[in-house]
Amino acid sequence: MLAEHVVQPLLVTTSAIELASETIAMIMKIDDIRNFLKFMPDANWKALRRSMKRVSTKPRGAEKPTSSEHLHTPALVPAESAAGYSSTGLSQKAIDQPSSESLLQLFPHYGSDSKFRVHIVFTTRDPGKYVAIDCEMVGVGPHGIRSILARVSIVNYHGHVLLDAYVKPLERVTDYREKITGIKPWHLTKGETLTNVINQVNSILENRIVVGHGLSNDFKVLMISISRKRIRDTSTWKPLRKLINCHATPSLKKLTLALLNVEIQTSTHNSVEDARAAMLIYRKYKAQWDSHFLSPRRKSPYKMAKEDAALSCEN
Structure with a gap:
């Protein structure tokens, strides 16, 4: 009889511990979900294409991109290679490479989960x-x-x-x-x-x-x-x-x-x-x-004359 009274509180305590463990596990799952959602792409960027009205009705690929599009359109990063990026900053050398795709074709890829996409999970949320x-x-x-x-x-x-x-x-x-x-x-x-x-x-x-x-x-x-x-x-x-x-x-x-x-x-x-x-x-x-800012600018005739006058005075 005494043993029953002793064991019963122990059983209640064990049940309480199990319940607490389940609660903690549930909280950890909720935290994991919250952390995941922090890195989800912004819905506003997805809505950009919906809020814009495309003027051209030609199907994709109807015209070949011009040479300027080949040279100056931004690149897409394959989803499988995106894992190699650091979350501390953008890898501009890789992401800013030219692409043969026209800029209009990039609109569907922003924030999408297609095979080729701009990497958005970690690095592109940084200011860069x-x-x-x-x-x-x-x-x-x-x-x-x-x-x-x-x-x-x-x-x-x-x-x-x-x-x-x-x-x-x-x-x-x-x-x-x-x-x-x-x-x-x-x-x-x-x-x-x-x-x-x-x-x-x-x-x-x-x-x-x-x-x-x-x-x-x-x-x-x-x-x-x-x-x-x-x-x-x-x-x-x-x-x-x-x-x-x-x-x-x-x-x-x-x-x-x-x-x-x-x-x-x-x-x-x-x-x-x-x-x-x-x-x-x-x-x-x-x-x-950007090349406009990198290329050295020619000095104005006024500045050149001023420098020549300063050199002649020194000599």
Whole structure:
């Protein structure tokens, strides 16, 4: 009788231990799932193709890519070789190699699980060497003429969103420019402080190549300055204007349609979409664009004369 009373608590204790073990195992499984989901591709990048309207109805492969497409379109990384990449940074030498595929054919591969795909599981979520930025502004003051920052989006080389933040205004907004920006008052009331956003932007852009369209306007509202050598602005690079036979400053919508055969901004602007479009244009002409900064520039006659005068004075 006494033995029964002694054994029973032991059985209860054993059951409690088993229950605790099962609970711990379940929690560990949940943590594993959460860790896995952290590295899942961003759904926004998948939605880019759905949000863009393809203009061409020709089937893939109907036309051979031009020589420029062969030279300047970004490469796809085979899925089986992706495991060799480090999660600490992008292997630009491998990922930025030219490809024979046209840029339009790359759209379905972004974020997909097809046989050949851009490696997105670990490395492409990192900032890498190249980032694209776009800002949306709202108007303040009389008639809403003066612009302040309302939203800023930054994506990496592969289109993953590194930052997408609404900014709480410091002044009363007199024009939300809703038909263009799509921004409503409640977006900004829940926004972050301007100081916090600027600090995040500076941290991401530091020592990186910055891609965008009309970057001088973005930098003005962000109150930041970037070295000219690190800027790739699709609105000011002259070879792009020549390609589309445009003498004035082209809009991003016009460039994307002419160079990528893709229509964006079909309703309101979206800073994430615009940043990705600018990055894709840069990727298509990356080799030519970067060589412009690498090649030594000829000195102006004025500088040469000034140096000659200085040498003659020394002699």
